[in-house]
Amino acid sequence: MRYTPKDIEASSRKITRRGLILGGVQVGFMSVLALRMRHMQVDQADQYRLLAEENRINLRLLPPSRGLIFDRNGRPLATNEQNYRIVVVREDAGDVDEALARIAHFVPMSDDDMERAKREILRRSPFVPVTIADRLTWDEVAEVAVNAPALPGVTPEVGQSRAYPLSEDFAHIIGYVGPVSDYDLSKLEDPDPLLQIPRFQIGKNGVEARLEEQLRGSAGTKRIEVNAVGRVIRELDRTPGQAGANVQLTIDHGLQNFMRARLGAESAGAVVMDVKNGDLLGIASAPSFDPNKFVRGISVADYRELTENPYRPLANKTVQGTYPPGSTFKMVTALAALEDGVISPDETVYCPGFVEKGGRRFHCWRRGGHGNVDLVKSLEQSCDVYYYDIAERVGIDKIAAMARRLGLGERHDIPLPAVASGLAPDKAWKRDTRGADWVVGDTLNASIGQGFVLASPLQIAVMTARIASGRAVAPRLVKSIDGIEQAAAPAEALDISPTSLEHIRQGMFAVSNNRRGTAYRTRVVDDAMRLAGKTGTSQVRNITAAERAQGVFRNEDLPWERRDHALFVAFAPYDAPEIAVSVVVEHGGGGSTAAAPIARDIALRALYGEVPPLSAYPSDQRGQIQALFRDLPLIDVTPTPTGRTRA
């Protein structure tokens, strides 16, 4: 009985008062909670909803299939091959060692491969598919697919990889693709997100690199739902990408194949160009390399072999290499003089075998001299003294201007890397770059394509095509992109009088068809296919007076890298020119012996559209030619109808 009713009353009142205070605090706090909840769920709901979506949805890119590359006849030059591979998902495969051992029954795998595959699998999350074998044959993949029930967690997959069916023939033109490097990315300001895909392949060289944007296509996307550890729960939707555009080149693959085979083991370049529209029908550089090796990942040993080869197989000599054009430049000097009126075609110059200028003696290639020489004879016999004389009269600036009009010393716009601009030197150029005045000796050297003059095989082919057509034709390599013709503007007439050009053409005809012409040996006897050409032999060293006194070294006695470059340019048929050809054989010796035979075969191959008939050759050479053609490693060029080959 400790409590009296009064106590109880007091206690109860206290509890009621304090209890109500407490209840007020509790309700107040619950109101705070409710307001907070309302603020988050109603006012900020959109923001949080967005964050939740970002959490859950991943965007994956679907690589588009790369555009194909065809030759002018529709023959595929760069294709996408089905690449069969085998992927393993660890959590489905069970014991990794056992799974790999089971796979090895069907697919050849070295111990190294197994070790690498195992490491890769264990490094990734258990649900991530890991590629363990690549580039399998259809048979191997089929075997794995058939045995699928015995191979849990192992799936065959198919991807695409680039292949170059005509491998070495087109290595310098098509180039090759390779995985994106950090360097590639650093060059781009706003890289395509596709490039972030691991091992995504982009063009690294040649047309593949220069037309990368067109060939690549655009990425498709798929939205997938992932959970907190990144496992894919399901695919939400997918937007297909746009495949890359197909590219058709102006090259004729049969001619290209013939050209590369004909160049053989030489370090050489050759160009065949359509004189009417500038289409490049063939641009071959030898030696070549297999671009497929680069796609697969070239071995260090193979790569070193390519870089250390003195013949520089990786270089595209036809557009990147520049050489002193030698006597093939004489047409330029002659045209400059004719147009300037300093000589007439019939005017003769006496050639004693040398001239003295500025205290130096400038020699003609024939020590005894040519006697009285007119324009046609000067070309036919390639008299140097004639050009020393007329060049001094017309001056270097006009020669340089003529050279540029004919396409020398300018960079032609074709989608190949490092297209050389060559050099058509003039007084201003020498002052600006060498800080020295132009001297008359420079003019004399330049007049015969020596000294400072430099040109690529492509440029001298363009020069020849312009002389043959009288129009400013420009080279074209890409015929169409995505079926859209990449037509060049019709070539304008050259600002050169037709009679001047005609005299030059006659001189070139004499070179290849007159008994005393420097290229008479490599004449064509089929009247419909007559060549008109010009030989060139360009020195890569100075001949000292002492050497000359002893008698000039024969090329064969010199080490390879000091021998002369052999050049030959030609157009054909003479009466109605269709093609222009240029051939440069590095350190090949004389133009008439090393370059002209190659140029003749190539020109005839281009004109006939097949291996040239022996009837086109002089009868005494037929046996030799037959043997040569028999040994050429040519591919079968049975024509494939355009459009049917699309993979």
Place this chain on the structure above:
Amino acid sequence: MSYLEYQQKTVPTGWRKVLHLNWALILLLAAVASVGFMMLFSVAGGSLRPWADPQIKRFIMGMGLMFFIAFVPIWFWRNMAAVAFGGSILLLLAVEFFGAVGMGAQRWIDLGFMRLQPSELTKITVVMILAAYYDWLPMEKVSRPLYVLIPAVLILLPTGLVLTQPDLGTALLLMIGGATVMFVAGVHWLYFAVVIAMGVGLIAGVFLSRGTPWQLLQDYQYRRIDTFLDPSSDPLGAGYHITQSKIALGSGGWTGRGFMQGTQSRLNFLPEKHTDFIFTTLAEEFGFIGGFSLLVLYGLIILFCLGAAIRNKDRFSSLLTVGIGMTFFLFFALNMSMVMGLAPVVGVPLPLVSYGGSAMLVLLVAFGLIQSAYVHRPRSKT
């Protein structure tokens, strides 16, 4: 002999007690628990296993226990308060002891069918002993320093033991729950003002001392506080839980994303989605309407407890009911504050909803005591 026993002839006896239970409260508890079953079913991806099924069984068992305790007269429980308190302290010590000898930190004792956490039990026994203490203490002595010191020690002893585990959430619950009983019992408000002032001073000291030679906490502890104050500063580390929790809650909107449609919980972005963070799943799937409804249910439970306490003329019953109600309030208030980013992550479950045996059983035992107090309340003779 208290007033209550003197009046006991008016108290219902035998099976008639069933009619005098606080049925509204029981229905509210069942409703809240059902919300829990539904959410556990949802977070398991639409399956009773592994969480909803055991939870339902434990709830049924807990309800049985609650009825049993409700049928036992409240004065028996008052007399048992000291024993229960002593027992729970011993259990805490036992956990401490076995934890030291055994395998690392153990917070529970295995009873075979379930694991009992003594710290859970302590939340109730502290309230019981304090209610019994103030029932014994004459009203006029309540605010004397010596008689204030005794309950303070009764609170701080288990709090200290729990803190060493360490279990900050439970420690907080013990202190505030105990202080609430003292407050309602009539201890002078100046004591509370002084303690609160000291607490505020301590917090200020902690923050102001940062970077000075006499700083009160270690650097890593400050970093934890930083993460609490701004979870986005460390979204993948310590802030991950709270960031993901807020995203789930906020993305619910007004009406939610639909039952079992919550992406945050279904795709495992939510941590501890079946225990401490289950409220976020509810808020994500049922939106503000769902979350607010649960808050209302909790609020009604608190109000029923408060109402029962105020109307009960027995001092022990009153204080016990208020104390347990406050503990229950602290459970859900701390949990919700935590998932909404208003409080640091301290590990307090959502009462009757979160998956977990100890908390559920202890809460139902506590409500058994409230029911007993309600059934056996003194009634005026009519």
